Amino acid sequence: MQLLSNFLQALTLAKSVPKRFILQTGGKHYNLHYGPTLTPMEESDPRFPVSNFYYPQEDLLWKWSRENNTTWNVTRPGFILGAVREAAMNLTYPLALYASVQKELGQSLDFPGDIVAWDAEKHDSSSGLIGYHAEWAALTDSAANQALNIVNGDSFSYGKFWPLLAAAYGIPYSVPELDESKYQTSEMPQSKPPRGFGGPGKVRVAWSFVTWAKKSEVREAWARLKEKHNLVLDRDPFAEEHVLDFFGLLDGEVLTPWPRIMRSVPMFLVCPQEVLANFFLA
DSSP states (O other), X not given: OHHHHHHHHHHHHTTOOOSEEEEEOOGGGGTTTTSOOOSSBOTTSOOOSSOOTHHHHHHHHHHHHHHTTOEEEEEEESEEEOOOTTOTTBTHHHHHHHHHHHHHHTOOBOOOBOHHHHHOOBOEEEHHHHXXXXXXXXXXXXXXXXXXXXXXXXXXXXXXXXXHHHHHHTOOBXXXXXXXXXXXXXXXXXXXXTTSSSOOOEEEESOOHHHHHTOHHHHHHHHHHHHXXXXXXXXXXXXXXXXXXXXXXXXXXXXXXXXXXXXXXOHHHXXXXXXXXXXXXX
């Protein structure tokens, strides 16, 4: 919040106010990290009365834009998929690490959540699409002063994805644990979930990626992979101080059993033809 506030103040003082200011937030605007949300999540959904770090950022941007006679956009992607070195907030990285180590260990791609998490329908957002969407929003007059979801048009479930991931690494996979006694249940602290009714969200866990990443045999396998492929990393994801950053995110995403569906306007309805051409040819 302070970083954004300082930057906006600096723009005003430097008399360098842009014609359009784009603030990228994300699906946490809808508080999906607190429990089940309204589905699909839409820009017009009311704010859930909890502390949310995106709310004051949006309020500050709206106020600053009015005072400086300019326009704004807030873009809200889902979990971002892309090729960014050591990006902790990128699902593809810890998933690839998990599959690579399991292959090195000669083990299967096991799933830590229950059958509900296995079946839950979700949306993600590719980094390329986010970039082209931001370009369109910034250059389109009719998009001014709007919050805009941006997700890939296709939804998925881990039940469909898990076999594909295992096949890509040439290893077998397992389905959710069927023995109910193997699960531990965690209850979200809010008695009322973001959808407004239905009781707190509950997550059932047979094991966690964070616990897996701390196993000695896992770290030994990772050390072998680093040496074999001559990997040099600024932040080792298996180091004690970084495990939660990378694999905690994966736990929060894969284990969550409620849907994560965001509705967005199809880009072909609103994007200039040349922008779409650039996207599909990229």
